[in-house]
Amino acid sequence: MIFSLKRTAALSITVLAASLAFDAPANAQGLFDTLFGGGRVQRMQREEFPPPPRAERRVPQPKRTATPAAVAKITGPSYYTYKADPLVRVDFGALSKSAQPVSFELSLGGTSFREGLAGLDGFDLSAEKDIAKALADYYAANPDYIWVSGATANARAQDAVRVLGEAPTHGLDAADYAVTVPATGYSLDDMAARQRELMRFEMTLSARVLRYVRDAQNGRVDPNRISGYHDFPAKPLDMVNVLKTLAHTGEVRSYMESWHPQNAEYQALRVELESLEASSENDIVVDPKLFLRPGQSSPELPKLLQLIARDYPDDIGQYSEVITRLGASEAYVDELVPVIKMAQEKVGLKPDGVIGPRTVGELAGTSKADRVDKVLFALEQMRWLPSNLGSPRVFINQPAFTASYIDGDTEKLKMRVVIGRPTNQTSFFYDEIEQVDYNPYWGVPQSIIVNEMLPRLRRDPGYLDRSGYEVTDSKGRKIPSSSINWGQYGAKIPYSVRQTPSEANALGELKILFPNKHAIYMHDTPQKSLFDRDSRAFSHGCVRLKDPRGMAAAVLDTTVDHIAQKLKQGHSSERVTRKIPVYVAYFTAWPEMNGKVEYFGDVYDRDAHLKTALEKTEAVRTPSIRQVSQADTEF
Template sequence: MKFLGNKATVMPLAVVTVMLTFGVPQADAQGLFERLFGGGIRRAPQGDFPPPPKHRPKPKEFAGGGTRINSPSYYTYKADRLVRVDFATLMAAPQPVAPQDAAFVPSLTSDAFRDAIAGLGDYELYAEPDIANALIAYYSANPDFIWVTGTGPNGRAQDAVRVLSEATSYGLTPADYLVEVPAASASTGGADARLKGFVRFEMALSARVLRYVHDAQSGRVDPNRITGYYDFPAKPLDMEGVLKTLARTQQVRTYLESRHPQNAEYQALRVELESLQASAEDEIVVDPKLLLKPGQTSPELPKLLAKIARNLDDEIGGAYGETLARLATSEVYDPELVPIIKAVQKKAGMKGDGVIGPRTVAALVGTSKADKIQKVQVALEQLRWLPSDLGSPRVFINQPAFTASYIENGEEKLKTRAVIGKTTNQTSFFYDQVEQVDFHPYWGVPQSILVNEMLPRLRRDPGYLDRAGYEVVNARGKRIPSSSVNWGAYGAKIPYGVRQLPSEANALGELKILFPNKHAIYMHDTPQKSFFQRDMRALSHGCVRLQDPRGMAAAVLGTSVDYVAEKLKHGHSTEKVTRTIQVYVAYFTAWPDMSGKVEYFSDVYDRDTRLQQALDSTEAVRSPAS
């Protein structure tokens, strides 16, 4: 698998020293700091795939004067409109209008195909623009049927129609690929009418097969058009090549099924979807957004208590069974119920705080069947944005689960709690490659934090950074006192770089793990260890904090925790990762564990809802299609 992007270049210490001493003319200070000390190089991916569209948020005025750097936004998704396929080219030139495909071999039906083209004159077939173009290009160079042989649809067509009709099992919508199969030759209407029906069937099935292959490989929506937090390279698809392959193979089912992601996670989600669709709905459904503190009232409480009573074990039942039975119908969160909630929270691996919130409901009640189905369908769609082979070894960060894992040879060798970005500083969804580990790192302060959080204070107290363990450099890379800068003269674009020196108070803790990307996101340690004890851990500025950073560093470096500990004894240093290790900064509210059991998580950023809106927009465009 090929991963994208320019990778960070490690500069020799002498070069860095010269740059800082003599300056870098015309250099941007923040860009220089990000390359030398910061959280990744801001760059657009390069390689086989074109880069996703860039999103540059506009500065916004805020109270008190000045400007503010905004986070990426969410967009109103608009699906591309379908176009009517223009068959005029085929009708005007029955012989190939372009150099005929060198591999094209006319069949016994090729003459019938040329005769049948006249039946496309008033045919209204709508398709995506690239599919419409591919149809004309392919059949101009290969004027023959793929799906019709002799007097009717052939075996290829029958296999293709069956596969398209089974789209539900992949979380897709069969209506998107619906094709009306013409009657057999024995039907009435005459030879001309049958031929006209066959050529229309040919074009419709090819159009819908191409749509299916595209959806299976890349998904139904373009994720980069949903939000600036999504960053995925396009997956090129040679549509003419797809039709050529289908014209020459009898293994249509095998080919079409191979267009889907070929990884164990995708298969586990498909099995889960099939199981859910065959199962009965739980008769007790609790509002997943319930928030209830002691003394408050909610009609959802009796349902929650009924679910708890149903799953009581001997320990909790023995201690609280009588209380639970006596207050089973109470809509008031009585203080007597608090110890019960705390006990079941702790049993579920949560912090026993007695507050009933969405995570407590999800842990104690589970997710409704309808919600589970939607989460699985969303997860299947999102997996189609990723490489078919996820790779080994790999690091997988699942934001809604607040976990980061190191996986190698099908085994999860490390799983640690993680802290992700706050809802106002969300962590992006993308993939890249792990490149290096920095021990006792510097922290290059991002412009967004410098402008949004530090600048108001610096206007009042210019020497704050000098006293707090930070260094300031100008655009030439020269260190200057923070107190010498007129911070009040700048808004969203500050021509200075700021970094925090290695220390116990450093925001990155004792190490960081880099996979340079334009979002400046990486994994790192943190001095705020208490955050890992919380159940809801969307608490950072966007980077991923690890509870076990030494374990992850040892894993990606292919060494031991003792080795990492020894490196940390010797101050600031950097070590390159010599293997190819994919890293997925992912967002799945339904995800299988290594045994294949699917777990469900809260939609902390409400992204499932926005993806569903994009899917609905796509369905609305496709539904009128013939």
């Protein structure tokens, strides 16, 4: 049977109009307050919602409990107080007991690992717990030097120390990996002291190399400790095997560098970091948080006008007299509004004449210091993702409000998206696309049922029946909403609620699924006007697509015509037969396909949380590097 959207005529016109403003949320706050009551909308309900028919009002209501269950709320994710990995003292006790002589260099000036073990007595080497354990385990089973030959640091050690010294090119702090290298000259009269120095160098370098490798693969911070919005799988690392490989390879540099992300985006960010560090500071810096409407004033306005006059000389002809006369004015008068609108249009923004962070960011850019920070954060975040991002893939960058379909080196599709509002943030994670649902049902999350539906259901248990929703019990049986005593439930409701397919459905005509615990997916939306805005954080957490048919066709490797035909056939699903990773990412600095890095506003203020986590990590690591000097890492 051909599916017909005309069946929505049975829906309340008022409910249909309100539903158009919402999508299927990951975390819900305010949706049903807006639809059915709460605050300002309660007044709208009283004044605008027509009362139910008299016959409907006579429907018997379920018996109320004497004492209703307490009103409950299901809370969404939160930000945590970050706790960095503590350092522990490396226990060399087992090493000293189990080590057996492996090699003796009895020639003049020679030394052996066994003879050098005495140098560990009283040695206070601190490292992360897993690194400390790996050191003890490796050397107990392999009691021999990796970084020492004869009585000097060997070529393998030289390569390792040089790589550690280049850590800043990857956005890392060289001080975290600093090692005191034994001088090439030493006294034959005090070989015991030389052996002690070499043994301590051996252990310190191994500890710092392991830290470097771990940081390169996983990042310096654990993103899942930052907030509940961060969700990344662990990346196992066999550190004992790392040391085994280093003990036998002649390619120390390439091996150590192989642990960094191996993709073009990471390399583009490294190039950007190098370019920024070599550049001078912006000569005109405008407050990135400036927000100015016509009629208001700010000392930042003359700076912005100066930038427009400098950067768009060919476009200000008709406004040159105004800029000359009012260029030093702090008052945003009506005569200056067309100048700002012209500049907004030139940089691809909606020419509304309102000066906000997006306008400032596009016209003035961000300061050098801010851009450096954003790139450093992006390099760290890249380590949370797979080294190989995969192809094809879908990449959603929340601060940019865009989603792209990328195949090989080609961005075949790019579109605007709407993401979660700051109170209902979209999470940062990656997954794999599984299917496309046509004319979808919307399964209402428990958080919405509890937080937003339940208060209304306690007053009006039948409103779901009237509004195009189905209620089912734990066995999948449909239950009239009006027959349930909602007052007896708090945070745990034994029913499921879903909205049937229709033009009023919050998901629009299709959704693209990559099942995850956050209940986030990509989907259509009836509310198209939001895509025209520059800042598009309006959803409850899911990602609304401006061109859902195009994205569906891309992931299914088919045509838009095929998608259109499927939509005509009613509710159905189609599996994605290829492996397509999807990144629901959050980067305030991100390279375009041509390698040019673009910068975006921090819509959820997550960079600040990441900065705090990095600072706490550095604070913990500082005591372990006090004994070494950056200058001592040079050969």
